[in-house]
Amino acid sequence: MDTHPSSSLADPRLDRLAELAVRVGLNLAPGQELVMTAPVEAIDLSRRITEQAYRAGASLVTTFFSDDQAALARYRHAPEESFDAAPGWLYDGMAKAFRRGAARLAIVGDDPTLLAGQDPDKVARANRARSAAYRPALELITATAINWTLVAAATPAWAAAVFPDLPEAEAVARLWDAILAASRADQPDPVGAWAAHNAALMARRVMLNERRYAALRFRGPGTDLKVGLAAGHAWMGGLSTAKNGITGNPNIPTEEVFTTPDARVTEGVVAATKPLAYQGTLIRDIRVRFEAGRITEASASTGQAVLERMISTDEGARMLGEVALVPASNPIAGSGLLFFNTLFDENAASHIALGQAYSRCFVDKALSPEALDAAGANRSLIHVDWMIGSAETEVDGLDAEGRAEPLMRRGEWVR
Amino acid sequence: MDTHPSSSLADPRLDRLAELAVRVGLNLAPGQELVMTAPVEAIDLSRRITEQAYRAGASLVTTFFSDDQAALARYRHAPEESFDAAPGWLYDGMAKAFRRGAARLAIVGDDPTLLAGQDPDKVARANRARSAAYRPALELITATAINWTLVAAATPAWAAAVFPDLPEAEAVARLWDAILAASRADQPDPVGAWAAHNAALMARRVMLNERRYAALRFRGPGTDLKVGLAAGHAWMGGLSTAKNGITGNPNIPTEEVFTTPDARVTEGVVAATKPLAYQGTLIRDIRVRFEAGRITEASASTGQAVLERMISTDEGARMLGEVALVPASNPIAGSGLLFFNTLFDENAASHIALGQAYSRCFVDKALSPEALDAAGANRSLIHVDWMIGSAETEVDGLDAEGRAEPLMRRGEWVR
Ligand SMILES: [Zn+2]
Numbered sequence: 081m082d083t084h085p086s087s088s089l090a091d092p093r094l095d096r097l098a099e100l101a102v103r104v105g106l107n108l109a110p111g112q113e114l115v116m117t118a119p120v121e122a123i124d125l126s127r128r129i130t131e132q133a134y135r136a137g138a139s140l141v142t143t144f145f146s147d148d149q150a151a152l153a154r155y156r157h158a159p160e161e162s163f164d165a166a167p168g169w170l171y172d173g174m175a176k177a178f179r180r181g182a183a184r185l186a187i188v189g190d191d192p193t194l195l196a197g198q199d200p201d202k203v204a205r206a207n208r209a210r211s212a213a214y215r216p217a218l219e220l221i222t223a224t225a226i227n228w229t230l231v232a233a234a235t236p237a238w239a240a241a242v243f244p245d246l247p248e249a250e251a252v253a254r255l256w257d258a259i260l261a262a263s264r265a266d267q268p269d270p271v272g273a274w275a276a277h278n279a280a281l282m283a284r285r286v287m288l289n290e291r292r293y294a295a296l297r298f299r300g301p302g303t304d305l306k307v308g309l310a311a312g313h314a315w316m317g318g319l320s321t322a323k324n325g326i327t328g329n330p331n332i333p334t335e336e337v338f339t340t341p342d343a344r345v346t347e348g349v350v351a352a353t354k355p356l357a358y359q360g361t362l363i364r365d366i367r368v369r370f371e372a373g374r375i376t377e378a379s380a381s382t383g384q385a386v387l388e389r390m391i392s393t394d395e396g397a398r399m400l401g402e403v404a405l406v407p408a409s410n411p412i413a414g415s416g417l418l419f420f421n422t423l424f425d426e427n428a429a430s431h432i433a434l435g436q437a438y439s440r441c442f443v444d445k446a447l448s449p450e451a452l453d454a455a456g457a458n459r460s461l462i463h464v465d466w467m468i469g470s471a472e473t474e475v476d477g478l479d480a481e482g483r484a485e486p487l488m489r490r491g492e493w494v495r
Numbered sequence: 496m497d498t499h500p501s502s503s504l505a506d507p508r509l510d511r512l513a514e515l516a517v518r519v520g521l522n523l524a525p526g527q528e529l530v531m532t533a534p535v536e537a538i539d540l541s542r543r544i545t546e547q548a549y550r551a552g553a554s555l556v557t558t559f560f561s562d563d564q565a566a567l568a569r570y571r572h573a574p575e576e577s578f579d580a581a582p583g584w585l586y587d588g589m590a591k592a593f594r595r596g597a598a599r600l601a602i603v604g605d606d607p608t609l610l611a612g613q614d615p616d617k618v619a620r621a622n623r624a625r626s627a628a629y630r631p632a633l634e635l636i637t638a639t640a641i642n643w644t645l646v647a648a649a650t651p652a653w654a655a656a657v658f659p660d661l662p663e664a665e666a667v668a669r670l671w672d673a674i675l676a677a678s679r680a681d682q683p684d685p686v687g688a689w690a691a692h693n694a695a696l697m698a699r700r701v702m703l704n705e706r707r708y709a710a711l712r713f714r715g716p717g718t719d720l721k722v723g724l725a726a727g728h729a730w731m732g733g734l735s736t737a738k739n740g741i742t743g744n745p746n747i748p749t750e751e752v753f754t755t756p757d758a759r760v761t762e763g764v765v766a767a768t769k770p771l772a773y774q775g776t777l778i779r780d781i782r783v784r785f786e787a788g789r790i791t792e793a794s795a796s797t798g799q800a801v802l803e804r805m806i807s808t809d810e811g812a813r814m815l816g817e818v819a820l821v822p823a824s825n826p827i828a829g830s831g832l833l834f835f836n837t838l839f840d841e842n843a844a845s846h847i848a849l850g851q852a853y854s855r856c857f858v859d860k861a862l863s864p865e866a867l868d869a870a871g872a873n874r875s876l877i878h879v880d881w882m883i884g885s886a887e888t889e890v891d892g893l894d895a896e897g898r899a900e901p902l903m904r905r906g907e908w909v910r
């Protein structure tokens with residue numbers, strides 16, 4: 081038996097992706113330990129990353145493989161109490177590794193429909209138990225105490241969701257092509273390509289941070305939306321420097337520059353430009369009206385009930401927590417695919433997110449909860465990105481007096 | 496891609512082995528957590544065990560897959576310092592799980608030649624670092640604080656070592672046949688077969704414990720050996736009750752009853768009846784002379800240098816730490832195979848072990864180190880089992896005055 085996906089045995093693009101993950105995503109330091117998670121179907125990429133990590137001087141690479149079949153066996157056969165259990169001892173161990181300086185890499189390749197047929201109450205309870213147990217480790221990641229990165233691998237179940245009409249081998253090969261192109265691993269000099277890409281993202285961040293717009297205005301078919309920007313906001317995107325001093329790319333791929341809106345200011349109408357996959361349901365043709373920051377009307381051609389339940393999660397669920405600008409002509413959008421995976425879909429087009437805001441999208445990285453509230457940073461249990469950009473989108477930056485400067489025309493940067 | 500070994504997809508014997516592992520090996524309690532380790536090539540068996548564990552009421556099953564390719568990448572590419580590193584944070588987490596009541600299951604399927612070509616100094620350092628980091632968890636296992644078990648899966652690399660002349664698929668199928676037969680999973684009622692087997696082992700233990708022999712005498716071609724038994728010794732084998740009160744079979748398969756010798760008493764000559772695989776080398780035709788407990792002469796037709804290095808590890812390495820009785824006609828011996836794996840090879844024939852003794856093979860389970868020394872329980876960094884029994888072996892029990900009672904004739908129990 082061999083656990084290599086057959087399509088990838090001798091594909092040099094996979095070694096380039098592994099090298100990108102270690103050198104660009106993590107920027108792994110010599111002597112640094114690495115904790116990796118991966119679906120077991122991604123073992124081929126995990127091996128290549130392990131090799132690259134040791135070549136980069138890793139002291140130790142420890143990989144946890146997840147197995148969808150074992151996860152399903154739990155839903156099918158475990159007793160009721162199981163769904164309130166979580167391996168806290170393992171997550172505590174991972175947090176200990178992070179505090180001792182380990183870096184973190186996750187290979188993403190989840191089956192977006194894995195739990196679609198399971199009891200939603202069990203799913204919710206298991207997620208809650210897992211989230212509570214994982215919180216100490218996750219907080220070290222979200223606070224960027226350490227360098228971490230996400231990178232993707234084409235698994236058969238994910239490929240089947242993206243290419244439902246293709247045979248498995250072809251679907252996996254097509255998804256690999258899309259992942260490798262989006263991750264710039266198909267280019268002759270991927271590390272150089274990422275340096276150029278990071279420089280371009282940084283130039284946008286610097287420009288936007290210098291302009292200090294009070295708001296953005298999005299226009300397009302079905303869209304005329306004003307998004308206020310929080311006082312003291314900072315644009316992020318591309319490279320990020322962790323508190324351990326290491327600068328890397330937490331997401332491979334990434335195309336967005338993003339910041340935190342003043343959630344109280346959002347006004348107007350907006351039409352989604354792609355379907356939104358939410359908890360196993362595809363919500364199509366979302367149209368929403370914001371008044372004084374809050375959604376007052378919401379419709380969808382399919383999944384409207386799920387949309388309404390989503391925005392009713394809590395008070396912040398019908399207000400914005402993120403706004404992100406992505407040019408229409410980027411490698412992910414170019415694929416024309418819906419990936420059912422945030423790492424890809426949120427980087428395919430300009431987007432907004434309902435729900436929780438990022439506290440680090442501020443010039444002052446140590447704002448108090450009260451100061452964040454005062455700036456209009458939203459709070460919610462959810463953070464759901466949905467795409468509002470296309471090749472027909474126009475974006476203006478507005479100053480405090482409402483004077484407009486063009487930022488994007490026909491979906492492309494003009495500034 | 497599918498990670499099932501092709502030979503096992505629809506083999507009901509594998510579900511029986513999984514059921515044996517959970518019900519007989521662990522005797523898993525409802526609500527108990529399970530920590531499993533497995534070579535990634537054994538994922539099919541690990542899934543079946545996961546299902547059986549949840550059916551038995553497990554609250555949570557967490558599996559760590561090991562990957563030989565990642566282990567080799569470390570030897571090939573990691574910096575020098577790596578070989579003194581170990582994931583202590585993970586082992587500490589496992590120890591925490593055990594202290595919270597988790598059971599432990601290991602699927603055995605190691606490639607016996609994996610590290611044969613690697614720098615022995617790096618191998619030794621990595622083993623030492625791992626052993627030190629794993630000690631807190633291992634001590635909970637060796638002290639049987641919790642119920643634990645070992646069970647085997649046929650992996651391609653292991654099968655290639657056992658059947659070097661067969662094509663991979665056939666070698667794996669043949670090794671599975673041998674594992675399933677040895678584990679009694681090929682029988683119509685495996686749980687019933689284990690109940691009968693455990694009862695037979697228990698009857699031998701009771702008989703031997705009642706006889707309270709002072710020594711055993713082994714005779715056969717090249718062998719005339721007296722092995723003293725420690726004062727206060729107890730025979731073990733088959734079922735074992737952990738300190739959490741759960742009774743299970745720590746090894747599947749198991750055929751031995753065993754106890755602790757008085758290491759100072761061993762006298763005579765002994766010829767191994769099978770080659771000994773030690774650290775990647777096959778030592779053939781071992782012949783040894785014991786005088787007053789210590790090896791004074793040792794020869795082998797191949798691997799003599801390795802044998803001499805082994806018995807020179809420390810003072811206890813040339814003295815006995817275990818004696819075990821196994822009838823010649825057992826399912827493992829019946830296979831005629833050398834497995835290069837202690838779980839199988841030590842259960843194929845009566846054996847002795849050089850090195851560390853088991854402190855629990857005493858009537859009093861809480862003897863002090865001084866009391867263990869006084870009883871002649873050996874101490875060493877090694878514990879190496881080697882087979883001395885065959886269908887030509889005769890074993891007598893000797894009382895304190897040297898009077899002999901026949902125990903085995905032509906390799907079979909007569910008492
Ligand atoms: Zn975003």
Ligand SMILES: [Zn+2]
Nearest residue numbers: 402426433465
């Ligand atoms: Zn987002």
Ligand SMILES: [Zn+2]
Nearest residue numbers: 751753819841
């Ligand atoms: Zn033994």
Ligand SMILES: [Zn+2]
Nearest residue numbers: 817841848880
């Ligand atoms: Zn032994």
